[in-house]
Each structure stands twice: as C-alpha cells, then as structure tokens.
Amino acid sequence: MSTRRSFLKHTAAAGSAAAAFPLVGGAQPKPVRIGVLHPVTGALAYSGQQCREGALMAIEDVNKAGGIKSLGGAKLEALLGDAQSTPQAGTAEIEKMNEAGVSAVVGAFASAICLATTQAAARHGLPHVVDVGVADQIVERGLKNTFRFGPGYRTTATIAVNNLHLLNTAAGKPAKSVMIIHEESLFGTGTAQLLARDLPQLGYDVKEVVKHANPTRDFNNIVLRMKSVNPDIVIPANYYNEYALLLRTMQQQKVRPKAIYSVLGGAASSYKFLKEFPDAADGIIDCNHWFNPKDRRSAELRKRVEAKNLFFSYEVFMTYTAVRLLADAIERAKSTDRAAITAALASSTFSDHIMPYGPTKFVDGQNQGAQPLMTQVIKGDIRVIVPREYREADPVFPLKA
C-alpha cells in the first residue's frame, strides 16, 4: 500500500528534524542512522506510537548532549518504520532499513513482531535492540545481533508468582483460586502457560485459562464465565485496549475478585487508564516494566512526556532507555560498523539509566539484571509495592469486597 511513501515521508521528516539542530562549528560528521521500528498503525497503534515517541526523545537527548563524541559528535538520525501490527510488515521494514544503510535497529514492541524482525535483521548482520518484546524465544535462538534490555516473560512470571505467594501468605492466605485471561498472540499465550504451570506448585487452583483475540470488542462472555467460576484472583495478560475493556466490563457486571493481579497487564500500571477510569483502576496490582522511582531523572522524563500531552507509559521509557543503550554502545564502538556495534552491545555495562536493572550484562542477548517491579494503584497513583528497595507504598491485599 502506501508504506513506501509514508516510510520515505517519515524518514525525510526525521532527517530534517535532525538537521535542524544547531551545528557546533566545523564540518558536521556524517550522522549515524538507526532504524526505529514500531507498530504505529493497526491493533497495537497506541503502544507503537508511544514507543516511537520514547525513541525520538532519546535521540533528541543524545544529540543535544553533543551526539556520539567518539565519532566527532555525529548526530543520531532516526529512520522511522511502521510494522503495522503484523510480523510480515515488520520484516519488510527491516529489509528497507537494511537497504537504507542503518547501523542498528531499535524495536519492535510486540513479541510476535520482534521474533520476525530480529531474525530478518540477523540475516544482514544488523544489530537489533529489543525494547519490549517479552517472549523469551526472541533471545533463545542464538541470534548474535539481538539484545533485549528488559525482562522476558519467564523472569516476569516467576517473580510475579513468588510475590503473589508472599503477599497472600502475609495476608493469611485468603486467595486460593485463580483465573487467567490472556491475548492470543505469543506474549499472552506464553505468559499464561508459565503462570498455569507455576501457580499450582504453590497450591493455587488455576480454574480457567481463557484466551481472546485482538481486537475484542465484547468481554461479556468472559466476564460471565468469571462470574460462574468466581475466582479469588483474576490475572489478565493482554494489551491496553483489551485490558481496559475487560476491567470496565467487570465493573459493569459487578465482578470484584479479591485481587486483580496483572502480569504484564496492558493497562494495569498505566497513567492513561488511571486517568480515564480511576474507579476501575483502583487497587490493581501489576508485575510489569517499571522505572526506578527513586531516580530523579525518571520524574523529569515523566514531566517532559506529560508536557507533550502524552502519558508516561512503559512503552515510552522502555524504548527511551533502549535507544540510550544503543547510543552508549555506538559511543564505545567508535564506529558505525554493524559488527563493531554488535560487539560493543555484547560487552555493554551501561548503567546511566532510569531502570531498576543496574549495569547491563548481556548473556546470549538477554540483560541479566533486568527485572519487573510490582506496582499497585493506591489512592489515585501508581506506587511500587515490591521489592523493598524500590517500595513507595505498602500493598493493599486482599481488596475489600
């Protein structure tokens, strides 16, 4: 369709934006082109656009701070791509970016898309920093070009299950049964499988595991099923729109479990959802990507994002830090060569970031220190409740009936 044209248009726009920065005397070194690939249209458009915004802010910050100093202050130049919420379109964009001569790619939000784009990039020896993509298969295929900064769903599910058990035990074990509702692609299905395997080992009865499509415009049947199963805990693992609709339908149908305990819940720790539906959001616990609340820079970044009339969602800060990680690697590679950047990423000890991960250490492309935090919506704000070193508020568990 019109992808080639819009691709060129976006590229031109990004290029002229980069050129608008003031030149600091002398000949300007050749900019470093990086591919910024996200599903900015289609079912995942909201998340993809948030990701893109985070990437562009990071590029702006790097360039404002003098660009890549080891390359004589070379600016980063974004080549924007649209994965259209499908793996096929994502792959096609990688091919275009390769031909356009980018040095590296950051993207592509959804697991299923990342799985395809990392593989396509690997064929061209193109380093690919995965910003979100939680499916562990992404970093388990031995692809040398693939680096994931954030946690995968296995780590997240394990931490979520252990923390749930801690919360429940501390409260005198009021919760015994669980219902899992997940979206049908790789991310939701994989997460649900891990939860359904681990929860029974700690004595929880997983009563139902329900899958739904993207998009789903009616959760009435699922909520009716929930009513008849009557689980103590509801665990949703899905993207923003469906998460929001599910919670609103539960509210309509007056279903109120002892806890809504989300694992990578699309809207569970979202300022957008909190603002639009404060009642439905109240008390929700989420085990998800979250910034270090004790780092002052995270509050500053949040302010800047909100000044643009955007919500400070996990997509923004995940992609923001992913681009910063890549910029750090290019700085140390002292080159725009793909192999040199890949090597620099593999040996990265990037620590100048707002995530609660510590310095990066990649083993087979996975950042070992990456971890989710547990948040809860308490008194109209999203607060970290676990682990203790990042805690902002005490957990409320179980919720009042």
Place this chain on the structure above:
Amino acid sequence: MLSFDVLFPSVLNGLTTGAVYALVALGLTLIYGVLHIVNFAHGAALMVALYAVYLLKTGLGIDPYLAAPIVVPGMFALGYALQRGVIGRASHGKDENILLVTLGLSIVLENLALMAFKSDTRTIDTPYTLEVVPIGPAMIALPKLVAFGGALAASAVLLWIVSRTDLGRAIRAVAKEKQGAKLMGIDVEHVYAMSYGIGLACLGAAACVLLPAYYVNPQVGGGFVLVAFTIVVLGGMGSFAGALVGGLLIGVVESLGGLFLGESLGQIGIFAIFIAVLLFRPQGLFGARA
C-alpha cells in the same frame, strides 16, 4: 456454568448481536431473492457504511444513532448507483457475471479503504458506550439494547415495504417472474436497482447501531458476511422471516458457543449449523414458502 444467572445474560447478549446479524442478512436475502445473485460485496458495503458512521462521528461530531438519516439514504443511493452503473452494465444479463462483478467490487472497496484508512482498527467513544441496563440478573450494555431495537425496527420497515407497498409488490413480482413483470409494465432494471439499494440501506442502519459497541477496519465486513450467508441458508434463500429468525438464532448460538468453548472457538457452532442445514434441510427453515 449452567446457572440461570450466567445463561440468561449470555442468551440476551446473543439476541442483541443476532438482531444486527439479521439486519445484515435481510439485505443479503432481498438482493438474492430479486437479483438471484449472492452479493459478495455485502461485507465490503457494510465496511463502507461503518466508515461513514465513523467519519460522521469523528469529523462532524454526529452521534452514530442520529447519523442514520444520513447514512441509510446514502447507502441506498450508493447501492442504486452501483447496480445501475456498474453491476447491471457489466453483467450483460448473466448471473455468473454478476457474481464476479460483486466479488470484484468487494476487492476494490476493501483496498480503497486500506489505502484511505490503513489497516488500523478504529473505534468511537460515546458517553453511553459503557452504560448498562439491568434486566433481571443480566447487565446488558445500552448500545446493544439500542442495536437490538434498531435492528428489529429496521427489519419491520423492510418487511412493510416488501409486503404492503407498490414497490414491494413490484419487487416480489420481479423476483417471481421477470418476464411476466416486464409485460405488466414494471421497469425491471429500476426494481433491480431499488432492491440493491434497499439491501445496502439495511447495512447503513446496521452500521449506525453497530459502531457504538463495535469497531471498524477494512476487513471488518468479512466476519459478518460469512455469518450472514449462514443465516440466509439457515432461514431459506430469499425468505425474510427466515433471515430474521435465523439471525437471532445464530446470535444466541454464537454467544453460548463463546461462553462454553471460549471466544476463539465460539463461532464453531454457527458453521456446524451451516453444514447440518445443508445436509438435512437444504431448503432452509422457511425455505418452502420462498
């Protein structure tokens, strides 16, 4: 799972969806009954109507329900023009040509939408999107109730047109015996175009009541048209009562299927019925009369 508190809301939900299915199927069955063709462009036309409602809401701020007086005549005009200007001309009087022309139309319309709107799934937000109405133990979303009422009202109007007006008599005459109708002075081409227009007008009405609780993307029509075909076959090709009853029935089957088998497998029941009807009662539930 079998408790009344769960089954009753699910059946009600199914009836509300079924009424919209019925409206879509009525348009299809009318076009089939008169033109003797299966209108493959039906799904694409529904998509066009949904985008029209979407644009009226987002562009001009017109409430989807109040958009009906614009969208329904608009779809009628589109249908009339398509039949007169494209389908009728290109078919040269051969049924198999008409089939291919409507198939081609659907491809053109879907790709035009893809060009104009990309593959984004779009929704509209209205103040009443999440309003619920308690009916016994069930909480039914207000837009679904309106869709139910609106679809039934539109069906009633259609049935009235076909059974009570001169136009309806002409439509039925052409459907039964084209040559005879022509000899009686009925403008057959005009009746063809009117039927196609009315069929598409049904889609306009369906789109207005559907969008507040649904979404639109360029492929949205496909799901509806498959279900509508099933309903038309179930009710009996060309039978209006059959389309109405079949639509409601299929809605309930789909809802209960979703409840028991999960959302992804929910539609299995519909197609099981489709096959069963073809095997055991190929003329459909109300087929004998049509």
